[in-house]
Amino acid sequence: MDPELVSSLSPQVIAVVGSGFSGTLVTVNLARLARGCPSRIVLFERSGRFARGVAYGTSCPHHLLNVPAGMMSALVDEPDHFFSWLHARDPGAHRGTFAPRRLYGDYLEELISAAANTPGVTIDLIRDEIVDIVEEGPGPGLMLIGREGSLRADKVVLALGNPTPQDPVRGPNHSRKTEKYRRNPWDGGALNGLSENEPILLIGSGLTAVDLIVEARARGLKGSIIVVSRHGLLPFPHQSVPPRPHRLTANGTPLTARILLRHVRREAQECESEGGNWRSVVDALRPVTQEIWHSLDAGEKKRFIRHLSSRWDVHRHRIAPEIARIIDDARADGQLTVIAGRIHSLEDRGDAVRVRILPRGKSEVETIFAHRVINCTGPSRDIRCGHSPLVNSLVERGICRPDPLSLGLEVSDVGALVAPDGEPSDRLYALGPLRRGRLWETTAVRELRAQAFELAHHLVGLSL
Numbered sequence: 001m002d003p004e005l006v007s008s009l010s011p012q013v014i015a016v017v018g019s020g021f022s023g024t025l026v027t028v029n030l031a032r033l034a035r036g037c038p039s040r041i042v043l044f045e046r047s048g049r050f051a052r053g054v055a056y057g058t059s060c061p062h063h064l065l066n067v068p069a070g071m072m073s074a075l076v077d078e079p080d081h082f083f084s085w086l087h088a089r090d091p092g093a094h095r096g097t098f099a100p101r102r103l104y105g106d107y108l109e110e111l112i113s114a115a116a117n118t119p120g121v122t123i124d125l126i127r128d129e130i131v132d133i134v135e136e137g138p139g140p141g142l143m144l145i146g147r148e149g150s151l152r153a154d155k156v157v158l159a160l161g162n163p164t165p166q167d168p169v170r171g172p173n174h175s176r177k178t179e180k181y182r183r184n185p186w187d188g189g190a191l192n193g194l195s196e197n198e199p200i201l202l203i204g205s206g207l208t209a210v211d212l213i214v215e216a217r218a219r220g221l222k223g224s225i226i227v228v229s230r231h232g233l234l235p236f237p238h239q240s241v242p243p244r245p246h247r248l249t250a251n252g253t254p255l256t257a258r259i260l261l262r263h264v265r266r267e268a269q270e271c272e273s274e275g276g277n278w279r280s281v282v283d284a285l286r287p288v289t290q291e292i293w294h295s296l297d298a299g300e301k302k303r304f305i306r307h308l309s310s311r312w313d314v315h316r317h318r319i320a321p322e323i324a325r326i327i328d329d330a331r332a333d334g335q336l337t338v339i340a341g342r343i344h345s346l347e348d349r350g351d352a353v354r355v356r357i358l359p360r361g362k363s364e365v366e367t368i369f370a371h372r373v374i375n376c377t378g379p380s381r382d383i384r385c386g387h388s389p390l391v392n393s394l395v396e397r398g399i400c401r402p403d404p405l406s407l408g409l410e411v412s413d414v415g416a417l418v419a420p421d422g423e424p425s426d427r428l429y430a431l432g433p434l435r436r437g438r439l440w441e442t443t444a445v446r447e448l449r450a451q452a453f454e455l456a457h458h459l460v461g462l463s464l
Helices: 022-033 082-087 099-117 173-178 206-220 257-273 276-293 298-307 308-315 321-332 387-396 433-440 445-459
Strands: 013-016 039-044 121-126 129-136 142-146 150-153 156-157 200-203 226-227 334-350 353-359 365-369 372-375 417-418 423-431
Touching: 013 022, 013 142, 013 150, 013 226, 022 039, 022 099, 022 121, 022 445, 082 099, 129 387, 142 156, 200 206, 200 365, 206 226, 206 321, 257 276, 257 298, 276 308, 298 308, 321 334, 321 365, 353 372, 423 433, 423 445, 433 445
Parallel strands: 013 039, 013 156, 039 121, 156 423, 200 226, 200 372, 226 334
Antiparallel strands: 129 142, 142 150, 334 353, 353 365, 417 423
């Protein structure tokens, strides 16, 4: 790290740890709010690929956005910003286009480059992993400890993205060494080394599994793809549907997961009986999702997570129609099979992994052999497992605490980290998935761009 970053600081230094969508957007918004006032933003990214993150760092051109271009502006106050950017490069694009994700990464890179040219603003991009934050040493502010150096800052934003997946079942050690079992598909190259006809087994059937199916087809891999998940549900495709107002009322009784389920089912049936589509019902809940989440007590939140979250995800987080066609083709030609059930055990058998599966509703275990088993269960839903050394250190030292469900860190309304004594910090903030316990919906662009916009205003002392 450049020694000048430690010794020569401006009066107000804001450090942002993590340069995926959230970290990039809070940096961009801070620069836009500077208005000629000298300010300095230091953006840390351990991978060295700024403005990408996992989602937009893909190298596969067939990985598409899950939201049409007309709704993907990164800027709250310029709703057509991304569409205009895309249309200037592809005149054939329209608001309903599902653009390649790596192209969206290019868009974010240009945003941060433009922010760096803001008069009076200095943006330093530092490739380093921050492993701890302390208040020791001379001078005001916080000391960020990286693997390559350290930096003192007045305020720090943690934009660390999702934690890595937990193991649904422990894989054999030898399979890990030979990479026949991949615990974390986001490390890259999950399909590398496979020959054309070798079978693949994916644990989990959400968006990560869909990405790998699409990539396998794009690579020309013809081996069977077995997907195993508890409910055996793949994400549904997007369709153009008319808007519908939400009609959720509890009639004075506390909301429960069961009441929510009954309401959505009843509304969907009514909507479809009128010639509509259930997607309108799910979309109508989006503006009030956070309000609904806050209305549930801890027990009902746990019940929702355990019994309904996977069903909510496949209906709420839908895929592009082009991606759905690839999945349908893979099923139609017999390459893709989806099994509802759970993994009983994994056993290394030399040239393959023996996977024992207990299908849903059956009592007998079935056996499948695969040359690559990939954990696609998604981010860990326990902040204490699979997160970064930085989060672990801050929690262990009592700087912050997990939220009551341990989905993320406990934060205030503006995202300030809350200490074990209940006091919110005036220096440490979080946004994105680290806020999951408080917000639930905190991974999509629409929610994240609003968080980044609001937090940037708070950090510079401006009201909205």
